Amino acid sequence: MHQDVEKILVTEEELNKIAHRLAKQITEDFAGKKLLIIGVLKGSIYFLTDLSRYIDLPCNIDFIQASSYGASTVSSGEIKIVKDTYEDLTGFDVLLVEDILDTGKTLKYIHDMLSKRNPESISVVTLLDKPARRVADIKADYVGVDVPDAFVVGYGLDYDQLYRNLPYIGVLKKSIYEK
Ligand code: IMP
Ligand code: MG
Numbered sequence: 001m002h003q004d005v006e007k008i009l010v011t012e013e014e015l016n017k018i019a020h021r022l023a024k025q026i027t028e029d030f031a032g033k034k035l036l037i038i039g040v041l042k043g044s045i046y047f048l049t050d051l052s053r054y055i056d057l058p059c060n061i062d063f064i065q066a067s068s069y070g071a072s073t074v075s076s077g078e079i080k081i082v083k084d085t086y087e088d089l090t091g092f093d094v095l096l097v098e099d100i101l102d103t104g105k106t107l108k109y110i111h112d113m114l115s116k117r118n119p120e121s122i123s124v125v126t127l128l129d130k131p132a133r134r135v136a137d138i139k140a141d142y143v144g145v146d147v148p149d150a151f152v153v154g155y156g157l158d159y160d161q162l163y164r165n166l167p168y169i170g171v172l173k174k175s176i177y178e179k
Pocket of ligand 1: 098101103
């Protein structure tokens with residue numbers, strides 16, 4: 001697994017620091033609110049579990065899953081909801097948790113869909129941001145770290161469903177997907 005990684009971009013230690021920093025800010029900003037954390041499956045799982053443990057507030061946790069990718073490194077732009085949320089969003093201050101904001105099409109679709117369900121507010125936290133590739137009109141309220149325009153894996157992010165369990169974020173060797 002590790003041999004398929006060209007370069008480590010964000011180490012385990014840095015990932016932990018990011019989770020702590022963002023959780024502290026979120027704890028301040030959401031104090032007194034009715035917080036509902038919604039993780040976008042599957043990529044956000046590690047980030048959500050680390051981040052939410054450091055948020056010092058009562059909160060509800062839910063998940064949503066959209067699909068667009070398949071075994072490719074570019075978004076198809078055609079988004080489908082594979083698993084919807086369980087909770088009724090009415091009155092909640094929703095915090096959407098994403099692994100990476102790339103073109104932004106996936107998150108924009110989810111954001112617009114959830115906006116119609118009477119939440120009190122919707123905010124977005126993304127571990128990684130690739131601003132160079134943004135197409136959709138969406139911005140994250142909280143960003144872990146900006147990354148260059150390279151295909152990255154690990155800490156939840158996959159290529160063709162593999163590499164999610166790498167403990168760091170790394171750039172995948174081009175030879176893996178340019179076969
Ligand atoms: P978007 O709709 O183009 O913003 O794509 C969002 C989704 O594509 C993310 O939630 C990721 O699952 C996936 N994605 C985008 N860039 C990468 C990458 O560099 N590595 C792995 N997955 C990625
Ligand atoms: Mg994803």
